[in-house]
Amino acid sequence: MRVARPRTISEALSALDDNPGSQLLAGGTDFCVEVNYGHRRPEGVVCLRRVAELRDFEVGEGKVRIGAGTTYTEMVKRLSGVLPALAAAARTVGSPQIRNAGTLGGNVATASPAGDTLPLLAALDAEVVLVSSKARRVVPLNELITGVKTTTIGPGEMVAEVVVPRISGPQHFLKVGTRNAMVISIASAAVVVDLQAQVVRCGLGSVGPVPIRASRAEEMISEAIDWDDLSAPRAALERFGDLAAEAARPITDHRSTADYRKRAVAVIAARAMRRSLTRVT
Amino acid sequence: MLREAVSSEAGAGAGAFEPVDPYSIILNGTERVVEGSWIGESLLYVLRERMGLPGSKNACEQGECGSCSVMLDGEVVCACCVLAVDAADSEVTTVEGLNASGLVDDIQSCFVEAGAVQCGFCTPGLVVAVHDLLGRRPDAGSLEVREALSGNLCRCTGYGRILEAVRLVQEKREDG
Ligand SMILES: Cc1cc2nc3c(=O)[nH]c(=O)nc-3n(C[C@H](O)[C@H](O)[C@H](O)COP(=O)(O)OP(=O)(O)OC[C@H]3O[C@@H](n4cnc5c(N)ncnc54)[C@H](O)[C@@H]3O)c2cc1C
Numbered sequence: 300m301r302v303a304r305p306r307t308i309s310e311a312l313s314a315l316d317d318n319p320g321s322q323l324l325a326g327g328t329d330f331c332v333e334v335n336y337g338h339r340r341p342e343g344v345v346c347l348r349r350v351a352e353l354r355d356f357e358v359g360e361g362k363v364r365i366g367a368g369t370t371y372t373e374m375v376k377r378l379s380g381v382l383p384a385l386a387a388a389a390r391t392v393g394s395p396q397i398r399n400a401g402t403l404g405g406n407v408a409t410a411s412p413a414g415d416t417l418p419l420l421a422a423l424d425a426e427v428v429l430v431s432s433k434a435r436r437v438v439p440l441n442e443l444i445t446g447v448k449t450t451t452i453g454p455g456e457m458v459a460e461v462v463v464p465r466i467s468g469p470q471h472f473l474k475v476g477t478r479n480a481m482v483i484s485i486a487s488a489a490v491v492v493d494l495q496a497q498v499v500r501c502g503l504g505s506v507g508p509v510p511i512r513a514s515r516a517e518e519m520i521s522e523a524i525d526w527d528d529l530s531a532p533r534a535a536l537e538r539f540g541d542l543a544a545e546a547a548r549p550i551t552d553h554r555s556t557a558d559y560r561k562r563a564v565a566v567i568a569a570r571a572m573r574r575s576l577t578r579v580t
Numbered sequence: 581m582l583r584e585a586v587s588s589e590a591g592a593g594a595g596a597f598e599p600v601d602p603y604s605i606i607l608n609g610t611e612r613v614v615e616g617s618w619i620g621e622s623l624l625y626v627l628r629e630r631m632g633l634p635g636s637k638n639a640c641e642q643g644e645c646g647s648c649s650v651m652l653d654g655e656v657v658c659a660c661c662v663l664a665v666d667a668a669d670s671e672v673t674t675v676e677g678l679n680a681s682g683l684v685d686d687i688q689s690c691f692v693e694a695g696a697v698q699c700g701f702c703t704p705g706l707v708v709a710v711h712d713l714l715g716r717r718p719d720a721g722s723l724e725v726r727e728a729l730s731g732n733l734c735r736c737t738g739y740g741r742i743l744e745a746v747r748l749v750q751e752k753r754e755d756g
Pocket residue numbers: 322323324325326327328329330331332347367368391392393394397400401402403404405406407408409413414415416452456457458459481482483484642643644661
């Protein structure tokens with residue numbers, strides 16, 4: 300049993316190569332709970348907390364690149380201007396203690412249906428940059444996450460960064476749970492309004508095995524919006540919620556029934572949409 | 581600063597695999613060595629069972645209750661969600677080390693004064709969380725205080741007196 304505490308991405312990758320069975324550790328908020336409860340028994344660990352490169356973020360002309368090691372606290376602090384819905388999602392995660400440790404890369408790699416960054420990343424058609432000592436590949440989020448907590452991240456690979464387009468316009472994230480804080484989503488929704496392209500993007504979480512795009516809702520509302528003053532008719536907003544619920548494929552589990560999830564996702568998708576408009580006609 | 585020094589000393593082999601231990605943690609300002617440990621031990625386990633510091637409480641071991649809150653390199657985290665080997669060469673401050681003199685600090689005494697301690701199990705974690713909050717945001721308003729303490733569960737008090745204790749600390753600190 301061995302431990303590596305690299306300071307650069309290349310050190311981390313060569314450590315992974317040296318000890319192929321070893322596991323990556325970022326903030327530990329998923330990892331350690333699994334170890335504490337006996338669901339994970341690491342033989343070797345590569346700790347990523349000291350890799351400063353993984354915490355970089357860059358706002359370019361057309362794209363925003365966010366390092367996998369960016370914590371929720373940092374997302375709230377640094378991204379509320381350029382990606383307000385990601386900052387909003389980050390703000391709803393766990394508690395200050397969890398937000399100080401938990402990272403974007405850990406949320407993506409865990410690929411939980413309830414991962415709170417995922418609906419927005421899905422809405423933005425995010426690309427995930429995977430690196431190994433041999434190659435670097437860019438995988439769209441919807442190809443990376445293939446099922447409940449399953450991804451196509453291969454052995455020896457790690458998430459280096461997540462890349463999303465820079466879009467100007469309002470965006471909102473909402474989630475439903477049993478409390479306002481420290482709660483795993485029962486349903487969540489992210490809405491992004493692209494003022495330039497005059498389209499709406501909407502991603503849903505916790506209502507299917509993977510994050511879901513509400514494509515028909517997006518198409519309908521993009522047509523219904525009056526783009527001159529960013530308003531939409533009330534009936535279209537209601538229809539938006541209904542179409543979002545139709546796209547959802549929820550299950551019943553210990554947190555909620557499938558019926559409640561469908562209802563909740565309709566309400567929050569429509570609400571996030573309404574908050575993104577200047578007025579309802 | 582300390583971590584920088586450690587890294588440059590580590591030299592060429594930095595980042596390569598090393599045996600699980602010995603490793604050291606700068607614990608409440610003093611370097612402490614961990615030996616004979618298992619790779620999967622949480623920082624909470626190491627603090628309580630190896631370092632003789634039972635102030636950080638163990639209730640849920642899943643990050644939900646905050647009773648194990650400690651400062652890791654200046655940020656409040658749940659010690660049960662930190663792999664102890666990943667705290668190597670880092671600075672950890674537990675409730676026992678918040679006041680360098682070892683005496684009860686103003687946050688602790690305000691908790692007592694406000695009647696915010698009943699069974700007391702949640703108190704150490706809350707004291708650490710309040711220490712973190714008021715260090716960053718001395719004037720935090722009541723909503724901000726609630727949000728900052730949302731990761732610390734208390735089954736006894738109903739929180740009213742805890743919020744009162746925080747207000748009392750703020751008042752006393754303002755009066756100097
Ligand atoms: C009390 C509590 C509350 C929580 N609340 C929420 C919540 O509200 N919303 C939410 O979405 N999540 C929540 N979580 C889950 C968790 O905090 C997040 O999923 C977090 O983003 C995980 O990141 P981490 O850095 O802690 O990952 P870790 O626990 O360190 O790792 C998680 C997994 O990802 C892998 N991994 C980490 N980094 C990389 C990388 N760069 N490349 C490849 N693989 C990697 C690890 O090997 C491991 O399998 C909560 C957890 C706890 C304990």
